[in-house]
Amino acid sequence: MKKLLVIAAVFGLAACAQPQDENNLPENVMVTGTNPIFNTQFAADPTARVFNGKVYVFPSHDIPSVVTHYDGSMWFCMEDYHVFSSEDLTTWTDHGMIVHQEDVPWGKPDAYSMWAPDCIEKDGKYYFYFPNASKTGGFAVGVAVADKPEGPYEILPEPIAGINGIDPCVLKASDGNCYIFWGAGRCAKLADNMIELAEDNPVEVMKWGEREFKNVGVNCLKGLPSRQAEGPFAFEYNGNYYLTYPYVREDTEVIGYAMAKDPMGPYEYKGIIMAEHENGCWTNHHSIINYQGQWYFFYHRNDYSPDFDKSRSARIEKLYFNEDGTIQEIFPTERGVGPVKATQKVHIDRYSTIDGAAIEYINTDNYFEGWKTVFAEAGNNVTFNELNFGKKAPKSVVVRVKAAQAAELALTAGQTVNVQVPACADWTEVEVAMPVKIKGMQNLNVRLVSGADVEVDWVKFN
Ligand code: FUB
Numbered sequence: 001m002k003k004l005l006v007i008a009a010v011f012g013l014a015a016c017a018q019p020q021d022e023n024n025l026p027e028n029v030m031v032t033g034t035n036p037i038f039n040t041q042f043a044a045d046p047t048a049r050v051f052n053g054k055v056y057v058f059p060s061h062d063i064p065s066v067v068t069h070y071d072g073s074m075w076f077c078m079e080d081y082h083v084f085s086s087e088d089l090t091t092w093t094d095h096g097m098i099v100h101q102e103d104v105p106w107g108k109p110d111a112y113s114m115w116a117p118d119c120i121e122k123d124g125k126y127y128f129y130f131p132n133a134s135k136t137g138g139f140a141v142g143v144a145v146a147d148k149p150e151g152p153y154e155i156l157p158e159p160i161a162g163i164n165g166i167d168p169c170v171l172k173a174s175d176g177n178c179y180i181f182w183g184a185g186r187c188a189k190l191a192d193n194m195i196e197l198a199e200d201n202p203v204e205v206m207k208w209g210e211r212e213f214k215n216v217g218v219n220c221l222k223g224l225p226s227r228q229a230e231g232p233f234a235f236e237y238n239g240n241y242y243l244t245y246p247y248v249r250e251d252t253e254v255i256g257y258a259m260a261k262d263p264m265g266p267y268e269y270k271g272i273i274m275a276e277h278e279n280g281c282w283t284n285h286h287s288i289i290n291y292q293g294q295w296y297f298f299y300h301r302n303d304y305s306p307d308f309d310k311s312r313s314a315r316i317e318k319l320y321f322n323e324d325g326t327i328q329e330i331f332p333t334e335r336g337v338g339p340v341k342a343t344q345k346v347h348i349d350r351y352s353t354i355d356g357a358a359i360e361y362i363n364t365d366n367y368f369e370g371w372k373t374v375f376a377e378a379g380n381n382v383t384f385n386e387l388n389f390g391k392k393a394p395k396s397v398v399v400r401v402k403a404a405q406a407a408e409l410a411l412t413a414g415q416t417v418n419v420q421v422p423a424c425a426d427w428t429e430v431e432v433a434m435p436v437k438i439k440g441m442q443n444l445n446v447r448l449v450s451g452a453d454v455e456v457d458w459v460k461f462n
Contacts, residue, residue, distance in 0.1 A: 033090035034350030035336035036303045036313035039368060040094065041082070045116030045231065045285040046298040046314035047169070051126070051149045055291050057084045057092075057298065058119045058128065062311045067112045076310045078114040081130060083150050089296070089316065089338035095150035099130060104142055105157045107132040113139070116231055116285055119149065120170040120178065120194070127194045128153055129160075129168040129180070141168045141182060143195045162188070162197045167285075170194075171234040173241070173263045181232040181243070187264055231285040234263070240325045243267045246284050252276045253284045255299065257327055273319075274330050277301050281309040288319060295319040296337065297330050304367040334359070339386040339441060342394060342413075345458040348384045348446050349373045356380035357448075362457065372402075373446070375409075375454040381447035387413060393437035394461035399430050407451020411459065413442035421454060434461075 025031065030039055037043075042062035049056050061082055065074035080100040086092045102109045111133035119128045126146045134140040140159035146152060165183030170190065172178050178190040180197070189198040232245045241260045246253040255274040258267035274284060279301065286299040297319040305311035316337050320328045334350040349359045349371035357380040363369040373382055397411060399419050407421045415436035422430070438461075448454055 028094045028096065030092045030094070031090060031340075031344050032092065033336065033338045033340040033344075034347060035315040035332070035334055036301075037089075037316055037336060038084060038092060038094070038314055039304075039370065042304065042311045043082075043084070043314040044078075044283070044300045044312035045167070046300060047116065047118045047233070047287045048289045048296065048298045048316075049119055049121075049149070049287075050289055050291050051121055054085050054087050054149075055089060055289065055296075056119065056149045057086075057314060058117050059084070059300075059314050060114065060116050062305075063112075065308070065310060074308060074310065076115065077112045079112050081114060081117055081128075083119075085150065089291070090340060098146075098151040098153045099128065099144050099155060101132065104132055104155055106134055106136075106140065106142065106159050108135055115139075116167040118169050120172055121149070122172070122178065122194055125194075126153075127170070129170060131166040131168060131182075132159075134159060138164050139166050140164060141166075141180075145195075156195060160195060160197065167231045169231075169233050169287075171236065171241070171263055173236055175263065177263070179234065179263045181234050183232075184230055185232075187232075187234075189264075231283075233287050235288055236263070237290075237321070238325060241265075241267070242288075242327075244273060244286065244288060244327075246286070249276065252280060252282045255284055255286050259325065270326055272329055273297065273327050274299060274332070277332070279306065281312065283309070283312065295321070299332075301332060306361075306367065335385060339388045340384075342387050342389045342438075342442075342444075342461040345400075345460050346384060346387060346444065347371070347458050348382050348444070348456060350384070351382040352385035352443070353383045355382070357382050360455075370457075373456045375407075375448035375452075375456070377452050378448050378450055381445055383443055383445045385443045387442050387444045389413065389438050389440055389442055389461065391439060393439050394434055396431050396433050396462045398460045398462065399432075400427055400457035400459075401430055402427055402455040403451060404453040405451055407454045408449040409454065409456070410445075410447045410449045412445045412447070413438050418449065421451065427457060431462075 043059035044062050045060040047058045060078050065077040067075045067077045069075040080097045083095045083098050084092050113133040115131045117130040126149050128144040131139050131141050141163045142159045144153035144155045169181045180190050181187045191198045234243050241263050244257040256272050258269045260267040281302045297317050300312040302309045303313045317330045335352045358374045359371050362372050403421045405423050409419045411417045419432050
């Protein structure tokens with residue numbers, strides 16, 4: 001990479017930036033703090049759980065497709081599961097692969113159908129529920145058991161008898177029972193051993209109301225304006241049970257929800273939590289947790305695969321309830337949740353607000369390289385909220401930039417630093433001494449003051 005020494009006469013100090021290694025983190029650790037939350041692999045259907053004071057995410061793992069659908073198009077392709085954890089929702093550890101299709105005794109070893117999973121703790125054991133294509137046909141739901149959320153997991157020899165379907169979700173209810181939901185509107189009480197359905201419980205006991213069959217699919221609740229439901233996620237809060245799920249409102253999935261006073265319903269449809277993805281990604285699949293007093297909504301979109309919506313990436317937003325227990329609609333953001341340290345590469349293309357600037361992929365041959373912010377003309381700007389400068393004011397700031405002509409950027413986080421950018425056709429790290437002391441939590445605004453067609457990859461304070 002080309003480096004330039006930029007003399008910032010105004011501040012009297014300038015230096016070449018050193019290569020940056022994201023603070024020497026181990027390979028399995030990512031610092032994102034923005035959406036998507038994982039940048040090393042695709043991660044769909046993110047089921048988040050809080051175990052031992054940490055957030056664990058059990059997603060599906062999309063890989064480049066070797067599977068074709070009945071119409072010959074490329075299809076969902078998943079051969080294993082990884083588990084991720086974080087204490088701050090900013091720094092994520094990939095604990096590696098926990099279950100692989102070739103190790104599932106009852107599953108087809110080459111079906112690539114390891115769809116949306118869940119994990120629940122009971123009496124110190126972690127029960128990982130996963131759907132997979134069964135050797136005997138159709139989908140079944142298997143269980144793998146571990147002593148720790150990150151594994152190692154032991155895969156049980158048989159799937160759960162009585163469940164033919166996808167997308168298991170287990171609700172640990174305050175009545176002391178666990179209920180398993182799956183597929184399009186099924187629910188059953190789990191036996192105490194967590195690996196069988198309770199004997200006195202038939203498989204389809206969900207009091208959905210009268211089912212309606214239409215030529216477009218199955219309606220799961222009478223009066224529910226849905227045509228198909230999958231990916232159920234049930235939880236309990238404040239005396240209410242919530243059944244949240246994707247369904248097709250028009251052409252692609254939204255996330256809607258219903259509420260009940262009993263874990264097994266009847267659930268009454270309440271509305272939308274998240275509308276269709278604007279980019280046309282057909283699926284959405286989510287989970288909801290309360291972590292340290294804040295509710296979070298995990299979901300997915302095909303950010304790192306804009307041309308193929310079966311390769312998806314996990315994202316997070318904050319979720320809020322109304323006083324009557326209903327849920328406020330959530331809108332996808334790039335910024336996601338959690339403060340980001342100013343000493344890390346701050347990818348301002350994951351903005352909180354944007355005015356005039358445009359966001360583009362850095363490398364369309366490798367979308368995992370992420371995005372850049374393009375400032376076409378003076379005045380274009382973006383703001384990145386919750387940037388933590390800590391107690392020690394940084395001495396310099398580095399901007400990774402390309403510029404068609406010499407330009408000036410203004411970086412404002414309470415106080416302003418002006419960065420003179422030379423014309424540079426290749427990515428260049430321009431470092432400028434800080435003329436002001438910036439500390440604490442700030443919102444950073446980056447504005448093009450003069451020049452045109454300036455691209456910024458990231459900003460980092462040293
Ligand atoms: O990831 C495969 C399937 O796509 C999931 O099981 C569905 O919920 C949808 O997200």
